[in-house]
Amino acid sequence: MVYIPHDKFARKARQEGYRARSAYKLLDLQRKFGLIKRRDRVLDLGAAPGSWMQVAAQFVGDKGKVVGIDLAPIQPLGSANAAAFQKDIGEEDFIGFLEKQGFKAFDVVLSDVAPNTTGIKERDQALSHELSSRAFEIAIRLLNKYGAMVVKVFEGPDTPELIKEAERHFSSVKLIKPEASTKGSKEFYIVAQGFKGPDR
Numbered sequence: 001m002v003y004i005p006h007d008k009f010a011r012k013a014r015q016e017g018y019r020a021r022s023a024y025k026l027l028d029l030q031r032k033f034g035l036i037k038r039r040d041r042v043l044d045l046g047a048a049p050g051s052w053m054q055v056a057a058q059f060v061g062d063k064g065k066v067v068g069i070d071l072a073p074i075q076p077l078g079s080a081n082a083a084a085f086q087k088d089i090g091e092e093d094f095i096g097f098l099e100k101q102g103f104k105a106f107d108v109v110l111s112d113v114a115p116n117t118t119g120i121k122e123r124d125q126a127l128s129h130e131l132s133s134r135a136f137e138i139a140i141r142l143l144n145k146y147g148a149m150v151v152k153v154f155e156g157p158d159t160p161e162l163i164k165e166a167e168r169h170f171s172s173v174k175l176i177k178p179e180a181s182t183k184g185s186k187e188f189y190i191v192a193q194g195f196k197g198p199d200r
Helices: 008-016 023-033 051-060 094-100 121-142 159-169
Strands: 041-045 065-070 082-086 106-111 143-154 170-176 187-195
Touching: 008 023, 023 051, 023 143, 023 187, 041 051, 041 121, 051 065, 051 082, 051 106, 094 121, 106 121, 121 143, 121 159, 143 159, 159 170, 159 187
Parallel strands: 041 065, 041 106, 065 082, 106 143
Antiparallel strands: 143 187, 170 187
16 A cells, blocks of 8 residues: 555554555444444455455454455455455356355455556446446345445446345445545445345
């Protein structure tokens, strides 16, 4: 993570030991919605460099578990309640891979996944939607009943469709822009709670 000196959240992350300023996005959502509880099992997609894992590990406590996944390597947190794997969430065997590691169900699924941008607006929005949809698909497969999901989206023409789909599966769905999100960005988070039942 490259800390930008004039960015207050980057400075705060450095001072408080978080790996990236994005930690404050999840802390904001946690404060507002109480997503993560003690003893929860949390799946963090697009977890590198590990700041959301750090936050989640604080809230699940010693009896909970946080599993982080990313294409990029994630340095170990040095905590018994957190595990990281280098894996492509788009692979067909992804859920099977998790099951082989002993992780068959989660209480919370987080996704801060973002595509490598091309600079072409329509293409970038399509790539983002593809990743958001995949994260949503994984959540539906792996969440326990009454579980929660947070998925990053870059607002575009496909966003309403994703929200509508989330409303079919969750009792509460909100589109939120955390305070730590960069001003002017189209980054939002779908916060869905009260999962109606696992698709497995």
